[in-house]
Amino acid sequence: MKGFDYSRAEAVTHAAEQAREGARLIAGGTNLLDLMKLEIERPDALVDINRLELGGIERTEGGLRIGALVSNSACAADERIRRDYPVLARAILAGATFQLRNKATTGGNLCQRTRCYYFYNRDQPCNKREPGTGCGAIGGVNRIHAILGASEACIATYPGDMAVALAALDASVEVSGRDGSARMIPVRAFHRLPGDHPECDNVLEAGEVITAVVLPEPVGGTQIYRKVRDRSSYAFALVSVACVIAMEEGRIGRASLAFGGLAHKPWHDPGVEELLVGNEPSDALFDKAADVLLAEAKGQGANDFKIPMTRRVLKGVLREATGRAV
Known part of the structure; x- marks a missing residue:
């Protein structure tokens, strides 16, 4: 070191x-x-x-403000989170081990970097680690890599669970600059797609510090976090879905979904939600939602299986959330 x-x-x-x-x-x-x-x-x-006073979870404008130094364990165990935002608690508990969750913080979790094999191996080319050296995963070992939002420069995926749930909840990241000024960044816009600059993981500017994550007013509904992985503990998602669905008179009245394991950031496609809302749940509707989500999906060989897997996981989650599960 x-x-x-x-x-x-x-x-x-x-x-x-x-x-x-x-x-x-x-x-x-x-x-x-x-x-x-x-x-x-x-x-x-x-x-x-x-030593900064960035801990604590407090009410704010109908929602909750989670300090950047709140541990993952404390966040998942908070009674208000478990009651009003259960998808967040479930996502956090699906990640890492309890020892790591005891230490990991809300702000740090958002800023974690990819677990791409080539990023972690200094003997291999990686544009995220060393811009301009190439992407070894393209044409290489890419079973865990992206099927959406990738570029010719990088096909790595964002590895976290918490941020996927935050994207489904439409949360915001509160940051403070050197002059004390603050700004709010929607979680859905916080992480970057790789484009030509995969070394840039998020939109934080020089001198900005994450101070909190802010959750909007609770929306209720059925909240599900489903994570498909190689083993049941301490494994990153091959595909994950954070889902918030509210039914109204037999139709889908509200839908918010985000996906992990598919892209360089938690993936949110408003077209999926627009298709679902106002319609009666059915397998045909869920197939159409999967078609919208995966319209531009592209496998790299070893990760081709993620495309049909994502379809199956999405349909299963929607069946459960709308009461059509068998």
């Missing part, structure tokens, strides 16, 4: 000032420290933000 300077931030503005090129903020460090040990991340300095 490369040597680095270490300091503790005493205020959000101080952390933002220290978040310069070559420095990294650290809270739980469950992803960052692994990357540092492999020398994929080689920061000159670490800025510890654990």
Whole structure:
């Protein structure tokens, strides 16, 4: 591991000032420290933000504000989350192990990096790790890789579960800059698609610090998080679906869905929701929803199976959420 300077931030503005090129903020460090040990991340300095007052979950304008330093375990265990936003609790509990969830933070979880084999192997080409070197996964080992939103520069997937549920809930990320100014970023717009710059994971600007995640007013309905993976514990999603469905007089009155394991970011397609809302649930309708979702899906060989798998998982979730499960 490369040597680095270490300091503790005493205020959000101080952390933002220290978040310069070559420095990294650290809270739980469950992803960052692994990357540092492999020398994929080689920061000159670490800025510890654990002393900042960014913990706690509080009511705000009908919804909830989850501090950036709230652990994944505390978030999933909160009674208000479990009651009003169960899809979020279920998504968090589907990820990692309880030891990691005890340490991982809300803000850090959003910023975790891909688990692509080539990104983690410094002997292999990776445009995300070293722009311009190529993407070894294209034409290589790509079973876990993207079928949506990929580019010729990168086909990696975003590995998290929490952000998929946050996308289905239409949550926002609250960030603060060096001058103390704040802005809200919709979770659906927080992560970037790779395009020509896969080294950029999200839209955070230099000197910005995540201070909270804000959930909107509870919407009720049936909330499901389904994750298909190679094993039942400590495995990343091949396909996951976060679903919020509310029925009204036998028809779908509200629908919000997001998908994990398919793209460089939690995938949200408003066309799927527009198709579902106002219609009576049926397998034919669910097939059409899958057609919309997968219209531009592209396999890379070893991950071709994700296309029919996504169709089956989506249909199964919609059947359960609308009461048509058998």
